[in-house]
Structure formats: C-alpha cells, structure tokens
Amino acid sequence: MSAKGVLVRVSTYAALIVMALATLFPLLWVTSIAFMRAPERFAGTPPLWPDHPTLVNMVNIVHQQRIGYYFLNSLIVAAATTPLSVLVAGLAGYALAQAKFRAHRLVSWIVMFAVLVPNQALVLPLFEMFSAVHLINHYAALILPAAANAVSIVLIQAYARGIPADVLDAARIDGASEWRTFFSVVVPLMAPMLAAVAVLTFVVSWNDFMWPMIAMQKVDMQTLPVALASIDREHYQNIGLMAAGATVAILPMMFVFLASQRYYLRAVSAGSLTD
C-alpha cells in the first residue's frame, strides 16, 4: 500500500473511532453512574467510574419503582407494534411499488404527505378518536396508530421497486396466488429492508414519549420512558436512580440491534436484488 493509502486509511479509522467514542461515551457514563453510591452522585459532576460499585440503585428501581412493570408495558407495545407495522408497511410498500391499480398516484401522494406531518400534530385528533372508541388506557391506543407508518412504507416502496417484475410474473405463471407470491417471493427478497424497518419501528415505539404520556393516563398502563420521566419529577436529582432506569431502558434496544445487525447493515448498504 502506498504512503498516501496508509494515511487515508489511518485518518478514516481515526475519524470513525472518534465518532464511535462520542456516541458511546454518554451510554457508558450513564451505565457507570447507575452503579454509584449516594455520596458520589452528589459530588457535582459525577466521576467517570464508581469508586465503590453498588447495586443499590438497581435494587431500588426494580423494587421501589416497579420498573419491571413499565418495562413489560413497553415491551408488549413494541413487540405488538413491530410485526404489525412491518406487515402493513410491507404490503403497502410492495403494492405501491409493483401493483397496477387506479388510485396508485393518489395513494402515493397521500403516503408522501403523511411523512411530512409531525407526530405532535396528530396527538389531539388521535386523542379525540381513541376517546370516542374508549381505547384510551388500552395497549391498542399505542399499537394501532403505529401500525401504519408512512416512513416505513416509503422505505419499503423504494426497496421493492428493485424487485424484477419478471420474477413476480414467473411466480404467477408457476401458479402462485398474489398472497403466495408475496410471502414466498417478495418477503424473502425484501428481508433486509423489512429487518431494518422492524428495528426502526421497535426503537421508535420503545422511545416514544408524547403520545404514550397522553394516551396512558392510568399509572399502571404507563410505558418506560413516561414512567422514568415521572421518577425524575418525584425524586429530584436522584441521578443514580435515573441512570439505573436509563440503563435498563437501553438493554432491549442493544439486544434488538445486535440480533438484527446483519440484515440491518445489508439494507443500509443497499444490496442488489437481481440475480
């Protein structure tokens, strides 16, 4: 390798390492704070590393704050939202990309428009709607609005355009119904993008704050981010407790991302769909 090549490589890696550290540092610090004793956490800026590691914050957050309860609420909502949303976006995105139907252009425009509408603008109408059907304080209030996600549809539509039309026609001639073609041919070909959308949906659902706060007014039904925010309000400046909550909240996302990393990266780096 030439001297210039080495230089380029070294500076690329240096930049990547700096960015990785900048991203990871707050996560590591929060995790570290979660294991600190009370005196340390009152010493102004907390140190980077606990002198005497302790589980007291973890025990507190689990026992006193019943964090497991809220964790479960979040998990139920995210676990139900993700497959539902992927299915809806998969069908809609594929149809918009490959099917010929009359209102095609109109529907495409509506979806594109929906991408532009900020979530905050939806809170009020959503609340009216879900109140009207008495679903406030039900999991459905969080799951249903997330089931049709315009961004996911647009992502999948763009990816599904790459499926060769002849391959779909071949399946039809082979005798496959439209559903069979979708599940046996389209879904496997879109797998990387479906996985990416699944991860995205899970993370968005897990972190969602505003709508869950409004839709889940019973404490029992609150999701983790909402519950953590109220801990902050009740135990002002108990940084250790907050950090422990945040650490617990990070875990499933770490898990989801690591488990799907392979597919996720393939979609982001846009693999080719043709043989």
Add this chain to the structure above:
Amino acid sequence: MARLELQRVSKLLANRQVVLQDIDCTVNDGELISVVGPSGCGKSTLLRCVAGLDKITSGDIRIGGQRVNDLPPQQRNVAMVFQNHALYPHMTVYQNLAFGLRVRRVARAIVDARVRRTAVRLGLEALLGRYPRELSGGQRQRTALGRAMLREPGVFLLDEPLSSLDIPLRAEMRRELSALHTALGTTMVYVTHDQSEALSLGQRVVVLADGQIQQIDTPDGIYKEPSNRFVAGFVGWPPMNFLDGDWLENSGLDAHCIDYGIRPERLLLQPSSSADAFIAGRLERIESFGGEWQVEISRNGSRVIARVAPNPELRRDNELRLWFRREDLYAFDRATGRRLQG
C-alpha cells in the same frame, strides 16, 4: 398439450398506442412455431397476452379449445421462459424447479422425484444446491427451462431464451431445445429477434412487424416466397438486395413502380445460361468467410452484396458483373410493398 388459437387479437396501451393489431394465428397441438421480428414489434407483448400477464383489448385467445381471455395466468396452463431467466434469486436451483409443484400442493416425494428427473435430463443434478447468482448463463437458462418443463404445460412460451448466451452455447442450446421439443411433444411458441434462429428452430415461422403479422409459413416458404418486401429483407443473411432502376437499366426489366430484389447467394460471377441478366458496379469490398466470400459492388452510391466462391482473380475497384437468372428476381409493389407474382 394443447392447440393455441389467436383470433383477431389486438392490444392497445393506455395512451391508445397500438402494440398488437388483429393477430390471427393457430398453433397446432405439439407444433413448434417461432415468432420473429425487429425489436419493439410486440413479440414479448404477444407472449405476455397469451400467458395472461397482459390483458388484450379485443379478440379471443383459446388454449385447448377453451377461451382464456378472462383467466389469470395461474389458470391458463402455460409455462413461460423469460428473456432474462427471471429465476427466484433467493431460492436454490432445486427450489426454483420445485416451486410451481409446491404451489400446487403436489406431494413432497413426487415433487422430489420429478425435480430430480428433470435435473438429470438438463444436466443440472450437480447444481441443485446452488443459487442463481452462482450459475453460468447457460446453467441459468437450463434452470429456467426446467422450471417451465416441470409445469407440464399445455403451451410452452419462450421469450428470446437464448439471447443472453454466447454464440457457441446458443447453437448448442438451440439443438437441445429442438431435441426437447421432439421429446416432450408440447406446443411451443418461440420468440426471437434472430431470423436464422427462427428459421432453424420453427416448424412454422410468424414474422411480426409493427404489431402486425406479415407472414406465417414454413421456414422454406418464408425464405423462398416472402409475401412482402419487409419479410424478404428481414429473413436471410446478408439481407436481400433491392435493386432500383439504375442497376437494371441494361436488363430490359420494367422498374416503374416496382422494386426488384435478389438474394446475395443468387448472384453469380459467371452466367449459367444465355438467358441470364447481369448487374454491374465497382467492386468495393471483399470479405472472406473461409469457404465463401462476400463481395460488395456499388453504383451511384447504392450497394449490392453477393455470396460467391473464393476467386483470386477479383480485384478491388475493378468493374464487376454479377449474373442472375431472371426467375430468381423478386418483384414488389413499390407503394404497398406487396410481392408481385409471375
């Protein structure tokens, strides 16, 4: 196995552009018919209409006597081999072959037996575990063919299946296809833009241009008795020479409102009898094809090509006479392009 009938089939696009116009054609049970025409003339559209992938605007399509106009592709009992193979990229060769049978819920053991039998027949048995991206062009071709064969269709539709192969492989696959047709005895429609492929493979040939059938006949008939100027110029290589008035000024032929044509292999260096006529021009080019030469003469900017035996006496830039028998001339109406007999 089934007979395929097209009756006054037309297809218009949404913008009213005519892609197929009044197609009338019957493919007999077990016949191999080839469809040939220039790019964009509607060959693929014709196959897609028969398969049910495109809807026709008017007319009737019958397969085995049953009117299939309103049947979806799944129910038409046809198999199709696509120009670019269209294999399922995420399935192995085995799964590609088996898919059609699995869809129709054929028992696993039967599927397995039939897939393996077809694989052996096509020389694919060692490749069953591979994915399409791991195959050569010829192997993909065979897989696509196998997938269609396993359907045991009434009608086999092939859309330029050999166009992506190199020339030696193409000749080999062409022989295999021909043998396959003999063995299967299935009705086949073979689309190609290569006229030599159409003539060598088809029992009959359909010549298509601008969405209209120009002629349907046996390969010999198409070659010897082209029905119009288009067919005459499209079939045969090098193409038929068309001679305008200048070429024929000393032949005593009436070139008024008539285009004359002659095939390059019918032009001779020596007269074969005293009744022969000749054309004369400057020898522009000699191209050797081993046992045969192609020579090109020109006159007032128009060119004529002849296929002749190698002859060392020929010199570039010399005047050359090419002789022909008058009955080898084709005559076409200049206005309509229609062939004039006699």
